[in-house]
Amino acid sequence: xxxxxxxxxxxxxxxxxxxxxxxxxxxxxxxxxxxxxxxxxxxxxxxxxxxxxxxxxxxxxxxxxxxxxxxxxxxxxxxxxxxxxxxxxxxxxxxxxxxxxxxxxxxxxxxxxxxxxxxxxxxxxxxxxxxxxxxxxxxxxxxxxxxxxxxxxxxxxxxxxxxxxxxxxxxxxxxxxxxxxxxxxxxxxxxxxxxxxxxxxxxxxxxxxxxxxxxxxxxxxxxxxxxxxxxxxxxxxxxxxxxxxxxxxxxxxxxxxxxxxxxxxxxxxxxxxxxxxxxxxxxxxxxxxxxxxxxxxxxxxxxxxxxxxxxxxxxxxxxxxxxx
Numbered sequence: 642x643x644x645x646x647x648x649x650x651x652x653x654x655x656x657x658x659x660x661x662x663x664x665x666x667x668x669x670x671x672x673x674x675x676x677x678x679x680x681x682x683x684x685x686x687x688x689x690x691x692x693x694x695x696x697x698x699x700x701x702x703x704x705x706x707x708x709x710x711x712x713x714x715x716x717x718x719x720x721x722x723x724x725x726x727x728x729x730x731x732x733x734x735x736x737x738x739x740x741x742x743x744x745x746x747x748x749x750x751x752x753x754x755x756x757x758x759x760x761x762x763x764x765x766x767x768x769x770x771x772x773x774x775x776x777x778x779x780x781x782x783x784x785x786x787x788x789x790x791x792x793x794x795x796x797x798x799x800x801x802x803x804x805x806x807x808x809x810x811x812x813x814x815x816x817x818x819x820x821x822x823x824x825x826x827x828x829x830x831x832x833x834x835x836x837x838x839x840x841x842x843x844x845x846x847x848x849x850x851x852x853x854x855x856x857x858x859x860x861x862x863x864x865x866x867x868x869x870x871x872x873x874x875x876x877x878x879x880x881x882x883x884x885x886x887x888x889x890x891x892x893x894x895x896x897x898x899x900x901x902x903x904x905x906x907x908x909x910x911x912x913x914x915x916x917x918x919x920x921x922x923x924x925x926x927x928x929x930x931x932x933x934x935x936x937x938x939x940x941x942x943x944x945x946x947x948x949x950x951x952x953x954x955x956x957x958x959x960x961x962x963x964x965x
Contacts, residue, residue, distance in 0.1 A: 663829075664822040675819045682823060685753040697906045700747030707742050711949075715742075718948035720963050725874035726943070740944040741793075744902050748793040751902075755796045756827035760804065767801045771912030775896065778915075779806050779854065784893035786855040787912070788884055790935040792945040794900035796828065798910045799856055802898070803831035809848035810856040813838045842883065849891040856898075859884050860935060862954050870957045871928035874936055879955035885920035885927025895919055895931075899938035901945050913938075 669675075688696045708715060715738065722734040754763060778785055787802065789795060802808060812828065814837055815821045829835045834853060836844040849855045859881050862868070868879035888895050897913040916934065920927045939946045954962045 664818070664825050666822060667818065670819045670822070675817075678817060678819045678823075685750055686757065688750045689753045689757060693906050696750055697747055700750045701743045703746030703749065704739070704742035704744070705746075707746065708739060714949040717951055717964055721948045721950075721952055722943075724876055724953060724963065737943050738948065741946070741948055744793045744944055745947075745949075747906070748797070748902060752796060752827065755800050756823065756830065760831070763797075763800055764804075766906065767797065767908045767910060769801055769805070769910045769912070771914075772805050774914065775805060775854075775912055778894055782852075784849050784852075784891045786849060786857060786884070786887060786891065786893040786895045787898050788857050788859060788895060788931060788934075789898040789900065790860045790939065791858055791947045791950065792900050793947065794902050794908050794910075794945065795858065797902075797908045798898060798900035799828060799833065800831055801900075801908070801910045802854070802856060803833050806854040807832055807852075808856045809834040809836070809845055809853040811836045811838050811840075811845055811858075842887065846887060846890050849887070849893055855887070855891075855893065857884070857887070859931060860952070862952060865955050865957075868955065869925045869928050871925055871932050873932040873952075876953060877957050878932065878953060880928040880932055882924035882928045884931045885922070885924065888920045888927075889922070897931075897934040897938065899942070899945075901942045911938075 688699070691699075718738050718741070719734065722729075722737060726734055726737075754766065775785060775787075785806075787808075789798060792798075799808065799810065810828070810833060812824065812835055815824065825835055833856070834848055836848075845855060845857070861881060862879045863881060865879060867881060869882050870877040871880040872878070873880065884895060887893065894915040896915050899911050899913070901909045901911075903909065913934065916930055919930060921930075951962070951964050954964060956962060
């Protein structure tokens with residue numbers, strides 16, 4: 642369980658021009674357009690009062706409903722699993738898909754823990770492994786960039802890591818302004834600085850240089866112009882080459898992170914060893930190293946990864962998307 646509490650050696654003045662812009666509550670959020678969002682937030686909040694086994698059972702039902710009703714996303718997930726695990730039979734892939742949707746439903750309900758639960762309650766539900774090396778690096782004044790793939794427990798992992806060191810991260814603004822307001826405040830509740838993706842990398846780079854621990858999710862397909870095609874599960878995948886670039890700009894040690902939500906409702910956050918001899922300085926080589934680190938974690942617990950996203954949409958040499 643968590644036991645560390647580290648004060649980050651941050652020089653606040655260095656960040657005066659890069660304070661994250663806090664989304665503001667609007668009176669329009671009370672209008673009918675947002676009633677569905679309020680209902681969802683209320684349901685998530687209600688789960689804080691329910692016994693843990695009941696919350697897990699409700700999350701399981703959400704996953705089942707997703708499986709039977711969201712045909713578009715389940716089709717995408719089946720394609721991704723077939724591409725990544727071609728040696729598995731269909732029954733094995735289908736089992737991973739169903740388990741993934743169960744964990745996804747449970748993690749949605751657990752957002753209330755990230756948004757409102759006291760720290761001591763999170764500590765009871767979460768374990769953290771490998772923090773000793775992060776602690777040593779931080780105490781030595783080393784810059785650190787934590788990288789994590791898009792797993793169901795990504796928000797919980799951020800909350801857990803906030804107890805170890807002051808963090809800085811980025812998020813993409815949802816199209817729903819009320820959801821944006823709620824997510825931003827939930828993710829920044831434990832002192833993290835959350836920058837928006839449309840601000841670019843500069844604020845996050847500046848924060849890491851000033852002593853904040855970076856927390857970054859680089860596995861996104863943003864098209865061929867911003868990407869290199871690095872192997873991921875043996876597939877040439879459009880990969881953002883930003884981790885190597887950020888490591889070079891900040892002289893940061895890059896540490897892979899993984900988070901697993903188990904059957905009992907416990908979250909297990911694991912910090913790996915810093916990537917050796919990284920960055921190399923070549924965009925494709927560095928992206929390949931990052932993808933390999935993510936693949937290793939995903940293979941150990943494939944049900945945790947967000948298979949419903951179009952990871953292989955952009956193809957090299959004009960190949961058609963598998964989702965068309």
